[in-house]
Amino acid sequence: MIAEIGAFAAALALALSLAQGVFGLAASRRDSRAEATAAIAQAAAALCVLAFICLIIVFVRSDFSVAPVAANSHIDKPLIYKIAGAWGNHEGSMLLWCLVSAVFGGVLASTRGSQSLGLWSRAVGVQGLVTAGALIYTLFLSNPFARLDPAPMQGSGLNPLLQDPALAAHPPLLYLGYVGLSVPFSLALAALLEGKADQAWAKALRPWTLLAWTCLTLGIGLGSYWAYYELGWGGWWFWDPVENASFMPWLVACALVHSAIVTERRGSLASWTILLAILGFGLALLGTFLVRSGVLTSVHSFAVDPQRGIAVLVLLAIAMGAGFGLYAWRAPKLAQPSGFAAISRESMLVWNNFGLAVAAGVVLIGTLYPLLVEALGGGLISVGPPFFNMTVAPLLAALFIVLPFGPMLTWRVGDMRQALLRLAPAAALAVLTLIIALVTTHWRAAPAIGLAIGVWLIAGGLIYLWTRIRRGEGAAFAKIAVLPLAVWSMSIAHIGAGVLTLGAVAETAFRSEQAVALSPGEGVTFAGRRITMIEIGEVEGPNYSATRANFRVDSASGAGIVAAERRFYPTSPMPTTEVGILSSLDGDIYIALGEAVRDGAGAWSVRLYHNPLVHLIFIGVSMMGVGGLLSFIALTRRRRTAA
């Protein structure tokens, strides 16, 4: 019964979001129609919430007559993973997509702000059509409420690798990011339809862009963190197509966050901002297509269903056809931007956008190249990490060298000499880092440059904060207290990028790994430490049994005990690895337990990794996320006080 209510609510939501599309697009001239549009959008959002609650209920009650529950859940699963199971599968995740799109549509309809009536109602209308497209796909091609007859007695269980707190939060965050980009898309199309993209429009755009970017940042970060501690491969980023699928929209969203600032503050770059908003959503849809269709071989897995892939491709074609078509037709009519000098805040943000867009393009080429070669009959190929490291890293390096100048320069015409003088200490620190790194690594140029850039970003961000604090009046605390939230958010995000760079470079360039066979009592010297297996035995978990080994790690700074497990879930034929991680200031000792060595007299294969400074990666990403969140708060607060 609950499942039927859910399906019915989703079907009603589809009808309402189609109405929202029609009314929204037609409402520009009459206030009464606009009011109706807003009410419809809110009702559609409420219905999607209801449908999703129904889905969670059938998962919690383990109603195995519902197909996705039977395929992905299990009676013995802890409650939190039964709930997370609702979106841990293809069908449920598509309903989540609809939910986010509809709720964002409802919020968009409730927050008109200073936008003109036509612009706002058209944006709500386009958003309604986006929701409708997602609901059509969900209801007709991947219905999460499909019934099974006869119903199985037991579900086949969620893939144990996915039974993890980080991965319970990872899909909702990513979807908030992906689908969050649909709102800038709707606003962009509305601006093209209206033939007007003014500062009020950019003001409405910015919080949505920031929200999407922040969620993408945190979602990708969580996914990466999960891959690091759960997969047992010792790495955190694999340039896998599925990772690229989320990285491309992130890059474009990052560019959009910055270009929208220029459009809001100076009125320029409007046309480019619109293009980015269209592209960002296009890449989010492309990401969904790449993940869902299985056209690319990936270490991740999802349903391989050509029909679903084609449906996503059709939705992508419609959205991008409408987006780029409107852009080609209407963008030339938009007001011409006001000018700026080659050395100014604007020009630095243009360089930021240029770098990020080119990087997104390169990742796109690398990700799609195998498809192209195969389509042209060139055989099956894969493009791996060497390609991306070789192309994306230099681009980002160039971008990061320019980055600290941006905040230092004023709008319209900046003073480069003054900026250089202020940043001189940061430059000196960076050069010092470069020299020390070159000497200690025996002239390995790439990591040394990378570390120097990380230091440059951090020091540059701190100097900016310092110059802003000094500008205030009164005592030191008073100066810090009056510093605008926007300054904090930007500095934290930029310093976070530097921290992330340090961690990523150090981990990639200096990690070491070793495979050994150890029996209890035996030890090995690895990365300047003595690692000893103390004991190994069987333990029982709530819905798994495991082999657990305790290791002792002795280093110059002290000793630590760490446990690594190999878990067996009765619902899955595959064992999973629970790595043991011993973190210290200089990085992680990462231990993955393998299998018993055959004829090895009680020895087990063990894989040891030393990942220097790896925690900086996750700290850096968190800082970027916190920066985005603070900026979002600053923007919404400003909007409320203005209203």
Next chain:
Amino acid sequence: MRRRNQRLMMIGVAGAVLVLAATLTFAGLRDSVVFFVAPSDLAEKAEAGQRVRLGGLVVEGTLRREADGASLFDITDGVTSVTVRYAGLLPDLFREGQGVVAEGRWQPGQAFEAERVLAKHDETYMPREVAEALKQRGEWKGDPPS
């Protein structure tokens, strides 16, 4: 006049960066692309020492370990089988009788030296490349359950 010079300068720098990015991209695609081969194509399609992806099914009962912890197993496409040596820890989802992709280098007369072994997160998964290869050999037994 000055503004125009500035604009020209910016366009010039942007063009230079684009050219550089394009050069890197094409050089990268030329040098770091990895071809996929089936075991029976290995000798004919892959040059000795070239980095390739070898895909197929792990032959039942062939997984064994060397004293240093390295794993040895055979990969087959139903026609030929190739012995693969991998020094790392096999992925959790690695199993005999299932599809895997091993990325690494090969020398005639020696085991295939894998640097990476891929098996998907999902136990019902068959690497698409393996499926293609098996289809070509007529070894295909229907679509994998999804």
